Amino acid sequence: MGHVERLDETVIAFARQLGIRGVQLHAPADLPGEQGYWSTAELRALQERCQAAGLAVDGLENVPPVNFTKIQRGESGRDEQIENYQTTIRNMADAGIFLLGYNFLPTYVWRTDMAVAGRGGATVTAFDLSQTGGGNALAGYKLTPRDALAEPISAEQMWQNHQYFLNAVLPVAEQVGVRLALHPDDPPVDVALGGAARIFTSPQSLVRAYQAAGESPAWGIDLCLGTVSEMGGEQAVNDVIDFFGPRGRICYVHFRDVQGVVPSFRECFLGEGNYDPAAVLRRLAGSGFDGFLIDDHVPALVGDAGTWGDTSSAAYCSRGRSYAIGYLQGMLRALGIGE
Numbered sequence: 019m020g021h022v023e024r025l026d027e028t029v030i031a032f033a034r035q036l037g038i039r040g041v042q043l044h045a046p047a048d049l050p051g052e053q054g055y056w057s058t059a060e061l062r063a064l065q066e067r068c069q070a071a072g073l074a075v076d077g078l079e080n081v082p083p084v085n086f087t088k089i090q091r092g093e094s095g096r097d098e099q100i101e102n103y104q105t106t107i108r109n110m111a112d113a114g115i116f117l118l119g120y121n122f123l124p125t126y127v128w129r130t131d132m133a134v135a136g137r138g139g140a141t142v143t144a145f146d147l148s149q150t151g152g153g154n155a156l157a158g159y160k161l162t163p164r165d166a167l168a169e170p171i172s173a174e175q176m177w178q179n180h181q182y183f184l185n186a187v188l189p190v191a192e193q194v195g196v197r198l199a200l201h202p203d204d205p206p207v208d209v210a211l212g213g214a215a216r217i218f219t220s221p222q223s224l225v226r227a228y229q230a231a232g233e234s235p236a237w238g239i240d241l242c243l244g245t246v247s248e249m250g251g252e253q254a255v256n257d258v259i260d261f262f263g264p265r266g267r268i269c270y271v272h273f274r275d276v277q278g279v280v281p282s283f284r285e286c287f288l289g290e291g292n293y294d295p296a297a298v299l300r301r302l303a304g305s306g307f308d309g310f311l312i313d314d315h316v317p318a319l320v321g322d323a324g325t326w327g328d329t330s331s332a333a334y335c336s337r338g339r340s341y342a343i344g345y346l347q348g349m350l351r352a353l354g355i356g357e
Contacts, residue, residue: 020312028331030071040076055102061113077117090124092179104190111194119240121201125212129155140317145205147281167213176217191236199240199269206249221257238267244274251292263305272314313342
């Protein structure tokens with residue numbers, strides 16, 4: 019179970035009802051990190067709370083953006099944020115949590131429509147590069163100021179910012195045994211959105227990121243299948259699995275799909291997108307991947323509460339999420355993959 023931003027009793031019950039034993043928390047409100055980093059005490063408290071509920075903490079994903087955007091943008095103050103990030107890494111290890119996902123999106127995920135009608139009238143998100151002049155439909159979600167940069171950031175500068183970050187944090191991660199997992203850019207377009215260039219937009223650019231990490235054992239990818247599918251459909255997905263899987267660099271998988279590829283796509287239910295989910299599971303297993311899968315960006319079905327990005331329990335414990343998790347559980351059982 020992933021993208022949990024607030025772990026309460028309703029979410030815990032939802033996990034139990036679906037037979038889930040592990041959880042990954044996404045910038046969780048349970049970890050306020052008011053001092054600019056996650057403390058050992060609050061990480062241990064979260065770990066103990068999950069364990070008491072019968073849930074393993076398989077990893078965390080994305081520190082609060084307010085503690086990371088200067089790193090992404092290369093702004094004054096990034097060294098302090100990097101020091102705090104290093105502290106978070108050390109404290110995670112002390113608390114027994116050894117996986118941290120990150121993204122390098124100064125202007126965050128972009129969509130141009132948040133309420134496209136999908137199969138049977140389910141609500142899905144969509145992106146069309148020709149419509150980006152109207153801004154980011156997600157601008158009201160998360161931290162709006164990230165969508166307005168004082169100065170444009172070029173692709174070259176973004177690569178430099180990412181390298182500066184890796185040079186500072188990978189030695190610490192290696193020392194304490196924490197792995198960092200890069201999420202590719204969503205949407206993967208080779209133009210600036212909101213003033214910031216996107217650089218992790220193709221299988222080749224992800225290979226370049228691997229090389230930039232110096233083949234460090236502390237670095238890998240968060241294989242967001244939906245984002246990679248946006249790059250080039252099934253072929254792009256296969257290329258990324260075939261490169262990173264045998265090298266043991268797929269830390270975990272966001273399992274979703276889209277219809278279409280950049281410059282225009284829409285999200286969809288599993289099984290009606292660009293790739294065959296069963297074939298992808300076989301390919302992952304055959305590549306040596308043995309990490310965890312989480313559902314991701316699910317369609318909103320009739321009766322679902324809230325909107326995309328709503329962090330309330332009612333919105334999280336949705337029919338769309340139940341469908342996606344059940345779909346994955348059924349495929350794994352039928353294919354005889356995993357436990």
